[in-house]
Amino acid sequence: MEWETVIGLEVHVSLSTRSKLFSGTASEFGAAANTQANIFDLALPGTLPVLNKEALRMAVRFGLAIGAEISKRSVFDRKNYFYPDLPKGYQVTQLDFPTVGKGALSITLGDGSEKVIGVTRAHIEENAGKSLHEEFHGMSGIDLNRAGEPLLEIVSEPEIRSAEEAVAYLKKLHSIVRYLDISDAIMAQGSMRCDVNVSIRPKGETELGTRTEIKNINSFRFVEKAIHSEVLRQQEVIEDGGKITQETRRYDANKDITTAMRSKEVENDYRYFPEPDLLPVEIDDSFIEAIRAELPELPDQKQARFIAEYGLSSYDAGVLTSSREMADFFETVARVGNDAKLAANWVTGDLQALLNKNNWEITQSPIQAERLGTLVARIVDKTVSGKIAKSLFETMLDDPAAVNDIIEREGLKQVTDSGAIEKLVDEVIANSPDQVQQFRDGKEQVLGYLVGQAMKLSQGKANPGQVNQLLRDKLKT
Amino acid sequence: MALDKSEVEKIAQLARLHISAEEAEEVAGRITDILALIDQMQAVDTSQVEALAHPLDVVQRLRADEVTEQDRRDALQELAPASEDGLYLVPRVIE
Numbered sequence: 080m081e082w083e084t085v086i087g088l089e090v091h092v093s094l095s096t097r098s099k100l101f102s103g104t105a106s107e108f109g110a111a112a113n114t115q116a117n118i119f120d121l122a123l124p125g126t127l128p129v130l131n132k133e134a135l136r137m138a139v140r141f142g143l144a145i146g147a148e149i150s151k152r153s154v155f156d157r158k159n160y161f162y163p164d165l166p167k168g169y170q171v172t173q174l175d176f177p178t179v180g181k182g183a184l185s186i187t188l189g190d191g192s193e194k195v196i197g198v199t200r201a202h203i204e205e206n207a208g209k210s211l212h213e214e215f216h217g218m219s220g221i222d223l224n225r226a227g228e229p230l231l232e233i234v235s236e237p238e239i240r241s242a243e244e245a246v247a248y249l250k251k252l253h254s255i256v257r258y259l260d261i262s263d264a265i266m267a268q269g270s271m272r273c274d275v276n277v278s279i280r281p282k283g284e285t286e287l288g289t290r291t292e293i294k295n296i297n298s299f300r301f302v303e304k305a306i307h308s309e310v311l312r313q314q315e316v317i318e319d320g321g322k323i324t325q326e327t328r329r330y331d332a333n334k335d336i337t338t339a340m341r342s343k344e345v346e347n348d349y350r351y352f353p354e355p356d357l358l359p360v361e362i363d364d365s366f367i368e369a370i371r372a373e374l375p376e377l378p379d380q381k382q383a384r385f386i387a388e389y390g391l392s393s394y395d396a397g398v399l400t401s402s403r404e405m406a407d408f409f410e411t412v413a414r415v416g417n418d419a420k421l422a423a424n425w426v427t428g429d430l431q432a433l434l435n436k437n438n439w440e441i442t443q444s445p446i447q448a449e450r451l452g453t454l455v456a457r458i459v460d461k462t463v464s465g466k467i468a469k470s471l472f473e474t475m476l477d478d479p480a481a482v483n484d485i486i487e488r489e490g491l492k493q494v495t496d497s498g499a500i501e502k503l504v505d506e507v508i509a510n511s512p513d514q515v516q517q518f519r520d521g522k523e524q525v526l527g528y529l530v531g532q533a534m535k536l537s538q539g540k541a542n543p544g545q546v547n548q549l550l551r552d553k554l555k556t
Numbered sequence: 557m558a559l560d561k562s563e564v565e566k567i568a569q570l571a572r573l574h575i576s577a578e579e580a581e582e583v584a585g586r587i588t589d590i591l592a593l594i595d596q597m598q599a600v601d602t603s604q605v606e607a608l609a610h611p612l613d614v615v616q617r618l619r620a621d622e623v624t625e626q627d628r629r630d631a632l633q634e635l636a637p638a639s640e641d642g643l644y645l646v647p648r649v650i651e
Contacts, residue, residue, distance in 0.1 A: 096621045103624030112642035113633070117625040121632060133621030154609040161572050163646040176609070210649060220643030348570055358616040359609045 080318070081282040084310050085290075086239035086275060090252055091230045092262040093206065093270040094137045100205045100229035101128030101171065108268055116208075116223035122166035127356050130155075134229040135360065137261040138178045138203050139370050141231060144255055144377055145198055147182025152361050153203075155354040163221050164208035172232075174351045177202035178360070179231075184255065185379065186247040187397055196248050197236035206230050225269075231261070237276065237287065242306035246299050249273060250401070254378045258403050266297050273302055278323070279313045288313075289323040293330050293337055305330035309337045381406055389419035398427050405441045408448045415452025418459045425455055429472055445476050453482040462486060464493045466539045494541045497549070500533075503541060504549045507532045518554055526550060558588045 099106045102119035119126040142149045154176040157169040179201035185193050208223035233252065239245050253271060256262045264271035278290035293309060296302045308330070313323055328337040376384070378400045385396035385406075399409045405426075413422035430451065434444060454471060457463045463471060463486060474485055486492060494500060507529055508515055518525045526547070533546045561577075564584045568575045575583060629642065638645035 098621055098623045098625075103619070103622060105623045105625070113629050113644065114627045114642070116632070117628060118632070119625075129619040130616055131621050132618035135618065159570075163644075163649055211643065212648065215640060215643070215645055217648055218638065218645040219648050220640065221646055222643055350570065353609050355610070357610075358612060358614055360618075361615040 082279045082310075082314055083282045083284070084240055084242075084306070085237050085278045085280065085287055086241075086245050086306065087237035087290075088235045088239065088245060088248060089274040089276070090233045090235075090249065091206075091272045091274075092233070092252075092256050092264050094134050094229040094231055095260070095262050095270075096131055096133045096137070096229055098131060099227040100131050100134050100203070102126075102227055104227070106228045108263070108270065110224055112220075112222040113224060116226060120166070120223055120227045122168075128171065128354075130357065130360060131229060134203060135178065135362070136370060137229075137259075138201065138231050139362070139367060140259050140261055140374065141201060141233075141256065142179035142182060143367070143371050143374060144259055145182035145184050147198060147201070148180035149362075149367055150176055150178055150180060151363065151367075152176065152359055153178040154359050155203075155357045156351045157354050158349045158351055160349060162207065162210075163219065164210045164223065164226065166208070166223065166226060170205060170207065171354050171357070172204035173202035176359075184248070184251050186244060186251050187393075188247060189243060191394065194244065196238050196244070199234045199236050201231050201233040204230050204232055237278075242303040242310075245275065245306055246303050249299055249302060251378070254401055258375055258377055260375075266299065269297065272297065275302060275306060275309075277306060277309050277313070279310060279317070289325050291323065291325065291337075292327050294327055294340065296330055301330060301332055304332070304335060305337060308335055312337060375403075385409075389413060389423070391420065391423050395423045395427055398431075399423060402441065408441050408444070411448035412452040412455060415449055416455025416459060418455060421458060422452070422455050425451060425472075429469065433476075446472070450475060450482055457482065457486060461493055461495060461542065463491050464539060464542060466534075467491050467493065470539075490540075492540065494537055495545060497545065500537075500541055500545050500549055503533045503536050504546065504553060506536060507550075508553060515554060526554075559584045559591065 096106055098104060099115075099120065102117065104117045104120055105115050107115065119128070139149055141147075153173055155171050156174040158172050158174070159169040161168055177200045179198075181200070182198040183195050184198065185195045187193055206225045206228040208221055208226035211220040211222065235248065239248055253264045256264045256271075262270055266272070273296050275293045275296060276290045277293065278288035280286065280288040291309065291313070293305050296305055309328065316323060324339075327340040329340050330337050381400040382393070382396045385391050385399060386393060389396075391399070398405075400406045409422060409426045412426055413419040416422045416425075430444065430446065433439075434441065437443075454463075454468055454475070457471075458465055458468050471482070471485065471489075471491055474489065475482065478485055480488070494503075511529060511532060514525045514528055518529070529550055530543060530547050533550070534541055534543060537546075561580045561584050564575065564580045564587065567587075568580070568583075633639040633642075633644070636644050
């Protein structure tokens with residue numbers, strides 16, 4: 080039977096405010112255990128929450144970026160459960176009146192096609208602390224630094240149909256929140272986390288199948304693998320005549336399988352009710368419009384501009400706008416190099432290959448944008464050939480000297496002096512009588528061989544266009 | 557709507573309250589009375605009434621995003637029954 084996969088994602092991003100959602104405690108990543116946990120965060124009696132305006136502003140900023148409805152009135156609720164890393168015994172979240180309502184974002188798939196994925200809502204809530212279960216004489220250790228840190232939970236519609244689409248959606252979300260500067264969204268550090276709801280149904284069926292939820296996946300690659308593995312498991316269960324149980328599962332990356340966690344408590348068991356310690360939050364048009372006025376150029380807009388302004392392909396423009404840092408890097412290379420397409424080729428080609436090989440981000444590039452721009456400029460003004468530029472690039476990795484100095488010192492300048500090229504061409508003609516005869520007999524493709532010989536003789540420094548032209552002229556006579 | 561003993565036990569479990577078997581019977585009766593009151597309230601036509609999120613007719617005051625609290629871990633951990641390496645220790649919990 081042919082199956083269709085239905086996926087909905089719940090993504091939590093930590094908002095990069097200076098202080099916590101409801102208290103004036105610092106909210107930095109990586110501080111020593113419990114040094115960012117004060118009386119409110121520990122839920123000592125008598126403490127009361129006061130909402131952080133910046134967290135609200137960031138949520139609205141996200142909402143506007145995905146064209147979502149912004150609620151002028153939102154209400155916080157308590158979600159009750161007991162766990163030692165949740166000191167209050169409830170998490171403050173937004174159930175019925177979230178700050179951000181329906182929106183959408185578009186993703187680009189492998190074949191270049193676009194798909195719009197609906198976002199159901201995004202609500203503000205507080206994070207829990209962290210439990211450590213090892214090495215405390217049979218006790219668990221609790222670190223409450225993260226407790227009360229502001230999160231934005233972004234819930235997608237079940238409109239994602241494959242692991243590939245899920246990863247494209249996540250990457251887009253990642254890119255948007257980073258462009259907006261509202262979160263670092265580093266999955267490995269937990270500042271972006273993802274729960275995946277997966278179900279399958281026979282192709283053509285319109286009812287949704289029973290879903291399972293895979294919790295807390297912390298990399299794009301694991302999201303993809305976890306979905307593949309869970310879809311296969313569900314198919315096997317159903318094809319063997321079984322039924323899918325609605326449950327929470329975890330992904331075991333070592334074994335590449337998902338396993339069941341505690342049976343999901345039904346929704347009512349969280350006994351949500353409006354948080355009596357917080358009043359309804361009201362914002363007005365001027366609050367929203369001030370945030371809209373400050374929105375940066377977003378990935379889709381930047382991509383469209385790169386296509387229009389620089390004449391780039393949609394694919395290249397997509398790669399170059401995947402992060403703001405990448406886009407800024409490219410624009411510097413293009414400006415200094417004075418040739419946007421060539422700049423795009425270098426950034427998405429040689430540079431990207433180097434970054435991939437070393438697992439570096441663009442911000443870790445050993446070659447700064449200005450230097451790569453200078454390299455491009457030297458190709459454009461024909462100081463170096465495209466081929467020599469590749470070895471120049473290699474040299475630049477370990478050599479911090481100015482690009483122009485390296486070209487001078489290493490003698491990489493392209494030979495454009497026609498006298499010198501004529502000498503090369505004459506030498507090649509003299510050394511290859513057979514090929515010369517073949518060319519004169521009408522075998523055009525031999526010219527490539529002869530050009531190659533001349534280039535080799537010049538150690539790659541001759542201008543190939545000039546060599547080509549001169550060879551033709553000489554052989555025709 | 558009447559609540560039976562097993563439902564009381566479930567609610568007690570969720571709230572981490574210990575209720576003995578005899579108490580459960582009595583509590584079930586009391587909660588059933590409360591639910592009767594709620595039934596009575598739900599019979600009122602509220603279609604023209606706006607939902608109330610909070611009894612006070614004011615809105616939430618917002619706080620500037622500033623760090624106003626200092627690290628007081630050592631003093632706070634003196635209040636805890638057990639701590640080590642900066643962590644609060646609790647009876648082992650495993651999902």
